[in-house]
Every structure is written in structure tokens, then in C-alpha cells.
Amino acid sequence: MKILMCTDGSAHAAEALRFGALIAREAKGPVTLLGVLERPGEERKVNRMLQRTSNALCDDVPDLDIRIRSGHAAEEILKETEETTYDLVIVGSRGRRGITRFLLGSTAARLARYCQVPVLIVKGKRRELKNILVCTGGAECGEKDTELAGRIARLTGAHVTVLHVMSQLPLTPEAKMSDLENSTEALLESDAREGAHLRKDLEILENLEVEGRAKVRHGLVIDEILAEAEDDNYDLVVAGAHIASGLRRFMLNDITERIVLDSTRPVLVVR
Template identity: 30%
Template sequence: MAKPVVVGVDGSPSSLEAVETAAHEAALSGVGLRLVHAFGWSSIHPPRGGPPWNRAEAGVRELVDGTLVEAELRAHRIAPDTDITREVTAGEPVVVLEIESRTASLVVVGSRGLGAFGGLLLGSTAVHLASYGRCPVLVVRGRPHPTGPVLLAVDGSPAGERAVEFAFAEASVRGADLLALHVWNAWSERLPEGPDDQLRIVVDVDRLREEEQRLLDETLSPWRTRYPRVAVESRLVRSRIRPALIEASRDAQLIVAGARGRGGFGGLLLGSVSQALLQHAHCPVAVVRGAE
């Protein structure tokens, strides 16, 4: 049985936007959609002043049902033929979604929350799921370019292989182009021989550029063969990693990055890069963990 797309629902505008995105993803992939509401507050960031509902004035079940009814209506408008199920469970949102990720093809969350998923900041929720979830995590943020490419952040590490696979699959089902961006830099050091001395020891930049280009080509080669209908543009950029990826996301409909890795990103852990994308990208961000 095909694994469903799971979306965290709390009734906030952000989570309802995530529901629409998740419904679209489920329809494209031909799988079911699972709406999940976690009934509980995170012990990490409990809401100030207690819960926003009054047990004496309103039934919790009615509030939850109303939230899920609205979410289901929105999902049906986006994907009328998709099988949609609901799940209401007690527990901390990140823990609930982590468990759900074990039987999901994709977990989708919004970038802001007001209810059950609002107790954690975006970074905490997304980084936790990216670190411990068992499937890709898509965080809905920014304004996706409707005709832009799927942007793949290539680092060339073995851990990033699943991110490459996910990006090609997304471009295929969306009928979109794929832009594979590999950002690199060369280490340099100023020699302190005098106040006006600008001499630097610099590695062989041309040789490094050739190596980085070869890494990019080798990373993409098998997936170009597997997805021959996907138009691929590979781009090698010497720049600061995070600003380059964030700027490139302006014209993308989705950016895909691995959860962590080393290699083309000049020694930076990809975790720090993915966190920057989750906070500052101009389009939705998919974070994909590598193989165990």
C-alpha cells in the first residue's frame, strides 16, 4: 500500500496553506492524504497563559472537529479524488509527526502556527523532523514561483543522494524543470607580513573548480538517465553558500536540500544550511534525510 502524505493541522492560516500544499502533493503522487491534529502542548515552549480555549465554555472535541472539517474541505477542493483521512491524537506535535513520518511518504507543515502546532517555532519543529523523521519534510513558506524550477541544493555527499532523488521525482510529477545548484568556495588566508601586505595564499582555484564541476556532473548523471523527461540545468557557483541558495529560491517553486552533509558546501554542515533555508527561503523548503 502506498504511503500517504501527512500534514500537521492546527487551524492557523499557515497550517491550512500546508493542507492545500499537501493535498496537491498527494494528488500528484497518487497517494492518500492524512490530516493530523496533535492534541497537546510542547513541553519545550508551552503557551503563555495556558491553552487558548476554556474547557467550561467550549468542547475540545467540537473545536478539533471544526478545525479538521475546514482542513478537509480545503483539501477536497485541491484534490477531489484523493482519499483523505483524519487523525486526532494526544501528544507533543513534533513527537506525533515524527511517529507519523514512519509510515508517510512526506510530512508537510506550515511555517507559523496558532494551535497545537503553534507551541514550537518553525525552526524547532522543522529541524526536529528533519533530524529524526523517517521521510522528507516539506515546510510551506514564502511565495513559490508558479512556473519556476525545482531548485536542488547539491553538496555531493552520500547523505545528500536521497535529496537528489526526491528533487528529480518532484520535478517529474510537477512537470517542472530542475535547477541543480552547487555552491562552493576556496579557502584563503592573508599573510600578516605588514600593515599594507595584501598577499594571500590561495589554493589552486582552477583545479578546485574542475573538481567541483566533476562532482556536480557525477551526482546528476544517474538521475538524468532515470528521469529523461526532466529538463535539468546544472549550475556551479563560487559564493557564500546560504545567501546564494536563498537568493536562488526567489525564482523557484520548491527548494530541496539534504538534512546534513559535507563536501561541496566547503565543510559546512548542511544542517546549518537547511536551517537557514527554513528561516529565509522565498519558497517552500523540502528537507530530506540521508540513508541510515
Template identity: 30%
Template sequence: MVATTPSASTMPGCILIATDGSDDCAGAIRTGIALAHSRGARLIGLSIALDNPEYNTLVPNLHEVAEARARAALQSFIDEAGASAEATTRRSADPADGVVAAADELSADLIVMAESDKNILTRMMVGDTTAKVIGRTARPVLVVPRSAHIWDKRILLATDGSPHSEAAAELAGHFARQAGLPVSVVSVVTSSHSDARRKEAERAVAAAMEHLTGQGLQAEGQMAEGRPDEAIVKAAESAGADLIVVGSHGRTGLTKILLGSVAERVIGHAACPVLVVKA
């Protein structure tokens, strides 16, 4: 049975887009706004004013400078979203903590962030702030590459039967229904997996397929073999999917603080938005 996230029936009624004003955030802003407009959802832009108590004693006007920078970072969001959207800043010594706290305070159903903080040495991993937000919040996080846009072709759901994957299946079905899109389901095994583990993967695909088709959605399923993150991205590309939905952690992943390595690497590889879901 697929688990239901607390807000799955109404998600997303409130969308929070976190931006630092960089060009990397263009895709997150564009996609978050389009999603909010398609749902008639409350739309909030957020920027964090970095607040370091140690430096505040050395630079008396540091609060004002940080706040001014945070407001300036929201300008591109305001220009694109229009007058009906809200824009707010929060002070925090850690940007990730600030985003998570604001999402809780504002009762956001979905956090939208950029695939940022990346360079040639870390191009296959998600940006540090985004990874920390996913690790610290219980809310779904949509990570959007700079050039990406809202999905209009197909959704790919990656599952391994874990509670996080079951929650991901619920939201994948929600987004598919809302957009009228088909869903491809994939579960990945490696050459080292036992027959029992392969059977578990087959059952995970079958359960997700039953859940999706039971809601009247068009769905297809497959097994793939290889390194999980690479196989998931390849399956999305082969299916023509422009949204990937994954659980934040797999069957053996750490569940309390860190973002699971498979989800993190999927985000690092994928050219399309990736929705990361927790149970």
C-alpha cells in the first residue's frame, strides 16, 4: 500500500521559492511561478539575510547590509511573479536553516530551490544549501536546474519500495493528475543484488503501477540495472520525462540529517527538475 503524505490531497497550496538572486535561480523561479499559477496556489519568494553574531560586533551596520542584499536578491522573483505574489526575507546564520524555518512558519507545502553552489569539482552533486534543506525539512523539495521549466511531457518515478519511495509515488500521482501526464516507473538493481532484492524491486514497481493505474493514470514500469543514479537519469531521458520524482533516501539510506547519495546524484546528473520527497 502506498503511503500518503499529510498534505498530498491539497499539495501544493502554498509554494515557497528560495532565491539568492543569482542566475542559477532562474529555473526555480520560472518553474515555481508556473506551478503556482497552474494550481492557483499561494506564492512566496524568500531570500535569506545572512546574520553572523560574531561579525555583527565588528561591523555595526551588517544587519542593514545583509537585509538590503536579501531584498535585492528578490527583485528578479518580484519582476517575474507580479504583484499578486508575496516576497519576504529572513535572518539566519545558515541559509538552509533560514529556508527550513521560513517554510515551517509560512506552512509551505512545497519548497522550490535552484541546483546551485556548483562548480567543476562538484558538478555531479547538489549544492550545499539545497542538500541541507532537503536533509532538514520534512517538506517536499523541488530542485530545478537553471535552464529547466515546468514539466509537460512525462513524469518518471524512481522507487525501491522504501517508505520515502512510497511517499514519492503518492506525490508523483498527484502531479500527474494535475498536469494530465503519463508516468514511467523504474526500480534499479545492481549486479551485486541478491535474487531476493531483485524480487523486492519488482514488487516495488508493481505496487507503484497498481497505485497509479488505480487512479486512472497512464503508467508503465521497468526494471533497470546499473548504478542507481545513472540508471534513473537514463530512464528519464529514454522515456522523455521532464520531471523526476524520488524519495529522499533509499532502503539503506540515512534518514535523519543527510540527503541520500542516490537522490543527490540524480539531482546532479538530471537536466530536468527533480522532486525529492520524504515519508
């Protein structure tokens, strides 16, 4: 797993580097530490943070590279991912400007929308990675979310919960109103499309030798995902931002962005 860890020298970026190190140390693959200078006079602060992170990782990461770019953080990170192939990008969630519902142009939100590489957006202070929540919409593309979550879980020894929310409004034309009332056990045993995908998700985790379980909640999709993340104190929430069309694409993008904005814990956005 080739990882890009990014910093602008802010405290939130420092938390992202610390959390990202939990994965990087276990992955033992190539890691690039990218410092982005958005304003004149920031080079010393950014260099200091890059050096501290490098010193902390050097014993566990055999292939460690440090790069510095100048410009807008989101644009420079996107350029870096276009010029070099990465499997995972790790950033902080707030930078200096903050990230709110009214600031979708912020670095983290722009990366969540436009980056073609999975982006881990670190929020808050998490000192371990032992409990992962995967949010599935019951589609084939969602298997990428489960597979990447499983790979990370295998590295860190984490447990994975695959969550499907039965909404009052079906996100897929194939969904039946009767299916929206299913319990976890009933859905797993049913011939519903969502049940088949949950079974496939659990099979993916089993093949990766990762402990996993399925869970179903009922209600508004975003509200239930955020509630589940808080109720079981997950260390990481995994959500997809997959290519779709029409209304479904709009709804899925909106759900993913809302999770990024409103979650109090790290969010991994997978394409």
C-alpha cells in the first residue's frame, strides 16, 4: 500500500499524520510525506512537522520520501496524486480555515469530491484503529469500500461492521418497501439485493481473515450512519463516493459529503 500523508503545518494536519502513522507503520510500504506551503514564511513550520513525522516512521517504513509543494493545498495534493500513483491519501479535516456546511471548497471537502484515490480525512484525536464502520448502499461498487476497510483492518487488527440503513426512501429502483423493514438477520437470509450485498461484504472480510459483522438500522440514512458511528465509538467511518448517474449520483454524493462534514471521527472516502 503506497500512502501519501499531507500537512500544511497546522495542528489538525499533525493529528492526521499521527493517525495515518497507525496504518503506515503496519503497511510497511512506500510513504510520501507531502508538505504544502500556502503562504510565504511557512516553510520552517512545515519542514519541522515533516521531519518529526519522518523521524517517528523511519524505523518502520523502509521507503520514506519527503516532498514540498507551493500553492493551494487541495490543488497541489490533487496534482501530486495525478503525477504519482498512490493507494491512499491522508489529510487533516480542518486546516486553518475550518470545514463547515457553507465551505465546500475547503481542502478536505474538495479532495473528497474530486480525488480519484481513496482519501482518509482525519478529524479529532484518535489514538488507535480497532473499530471500523463501513457504510454500504447495497451496490457492487460498495465492495471496494469493504475490501479497503478489510485491508486496513487486517493491518491494524481492527474489527469491521458493515452497516446498511433501511431508509424511508429507497436509493435504488429495485428496493421494495417491504425490504425496508427487515432486521439484520432477515435481510441476510432474504433474496433482496441489499441482503446479497451484505453477504458478499462479509465474505470479503472472511477471505481477508478479518472479524466482521453486518448491521441494519432504520431511518434517515445520514442520521443513522452518524448515530451508529457515535453509539459504538468507531475509530474510522468508511463511505463510498462512486460513479453513478442522475438522481442516484446526486444523493450518494450528498450523503458522502454530509458524512465528511458532520462526522466527529475520521472518514475514509473510497471511489
